[in-house]
């Protein structure tokens with residue numbers, strides 16, 4: 001899956017600013033040495049000058065002369081290292097120090113001169129972070145982790161069941177691959193469906209996979225805009241269909257029409273065929289899913305999705321009630 005274009009652009013900006021920073025630091029170091037250690041600076045300039053002329057010499061000179069030139073250059077390097085050490089400066093003080101020595105902050109590197117350039121790990125790490133930031137601008141992912149999921153709001157059998165649900169969600173996130181099953185989180189409002197699906201999202205996006213989280217209303221509105229030529233972001237549909245994990249929150253809360261029925265089926269169906277897992281949260285029963293989206297969607301969700309039922313009392317209601325009673329106690 002390609003990331004959204006804005007992420008590539010931002011990754012290149014990060015790399016460019018790293019290169020500029022490394023060049024700026026080197027200039028500062030040169031300036032310091034020139035002002036405070038002119039003997040070291042002369043050695044450095046000599047080394048640079050001879051390094052520049054050594055390349056052409058390697059092509060034209062005879063082997064004996066080449067060996068002599070290389071030996072002289074090595075000797076200059078040693079003298080410079082000794083001079084830097086004597087002045088209490090690091091040996092690499094007059095060298096460019098990129099954040100990534102593998103690609104020198106270019107974002108691409110090659111195994112050898114003639115090998116194909118490949119994306120450097122540092123660029124992938126920048127993209128991972130940007131993908132997480134991107135997800136967090138579209139969801140509350142920063143507020144939802146497995147550690148924050150509190151089982152104290154569930155009682156008796158529900159608590160035991162939800163402990164199992166929590167564990168299976170953790171396993172799903174840790175072992176996530178394109179072959180992972182689709183999940184249907186089903187149950188009344190306020191039982192942690194959104195929280196656990198976002199906790200999965202946070203873990204999956206941290207491994208460099210592109211995750212899109214959207215409420216069913218937003219997702220279907222944007223797909224409708226695309227269908228009817230009004231899309232503000234033409235990439236959105238591509239991302240919804242192509243991201244490695246799609247989370248559709250609160251399916252059934254959106255305004256329904258004949259477009260939404262076909263759009264949900266196409267999205268669910270194509271993602272399944274192409275092995276791109278989807279997690280759907282819904283309050284609807286299977287009967288309501290059939291009434292709203294038709295037999296084909298019901299068949300996909302009931303037969304092909306792994307259904308996880310959420311049970312208990314509304315957590316948001318319990319939290320509010322707890323806050324109210326705490327306030328009363330204070331009064």
Ligand SMILES: [Zn+2]
Pocket residue numbers: 100101102103104105106107108120121122123
């Ligand atoms: Zn790199």
